[in-house]
Amino acid sequence: MAKKKSLRILCDVVLPEDTILIWDGSGGRFVDGDGNIYRPAQFNEDALQSIQAAINGEAYTLSLSLISISQSAADQIWDYDETNSVQGSPFIVKLQFLDWNDQPDGDPEVVFSGVIDNLDVADEADQNGIRSTVNIEITNRFTLRTVTNGAVLSDVDQRARSAILNPSAADDEFCKRVPLMRDQTIKWPNW
Known part of the structure; x- marks a missing residue:
């Protein structure tokens, strides 16, 4: 049975001092056709619907939550935002189609671009330890109307x-x- 083609959701976060490249999923790092390395990240369960609504609508605020990240990584994101505000930083969502061998098939297609409007870090404690969530709100230019x-x-x-x-x-x-x-x-x- 032949393996089906797939796609990756890629996100470029262009911060004042750095660019963070992430893809929605778990596993290893993903290398695109230009050699850029994307780290895996797990979005919340409503992320796909939010991204789809953002692609299909003009005036939209895209809300994404990165879940299951370590407390130290969440603390580092919070510290960075306190010293260098990420508000107004460009955020780009792209779709990368993959071939039969899960290799990039052509250039990624930009499906949404906007700027970070708000970022917050929330921690939850349970019997398994502390689970951190990074919530990001991205607005596009039409939202400002x-x-x-x-x-x-x-x-x-x-x-x-x-x-x-x-x-x-x-x-x-x-x-x-x-x-x-x-x-x-x-x-x-x-x-």
């Missing part, structure tokens, strides 16, 4: 955010065009 209290952005706010997010684009006139739609008439086709 909403305000945390649910209010609608004013024209001035929208233009300011648009200028920051896409400085090379023309002036955002979204707030000017929407009120004009009120006077439009929808015409249905006459079959």
Whole structure:
């Protein structure tokens, strides 16, 4: 029976002083086609659905949790965030298709990119010891169109955010065009 092709979910975390490369799974390290070495990490059970929703939707905050990591590694991540804030660091999710021998088949496909909005480390103690979880929230550029209290952005706010997010684009006139739609008439086709 022939072995089926598979894929790997790769994540690049570009921190101020370092880049962390991880893949979702357990086992050994994964070497991509360019020779970059990805460490294994276990995402929480809802990670695949969250990544799928992030790929399919524009305005989305991707929440990932790295589970089953050692307390020392979690402490190191927390210490790093305290000294060099990771907020605003780029986070890239890629899919790498593998051939029949679990080797990279072509270049990885970038399916989501954003910036780290929040990071926290949580510890749980049970009879087996301390289990640490690193929670990361990643936002993409479209998430900034909403305000945390649910209010609608004013024209001035929208233009300011648009200028920051896409400085090379023309002036955002979204707030000017929407009120004009009120006077439009929808015409249905006459079959």
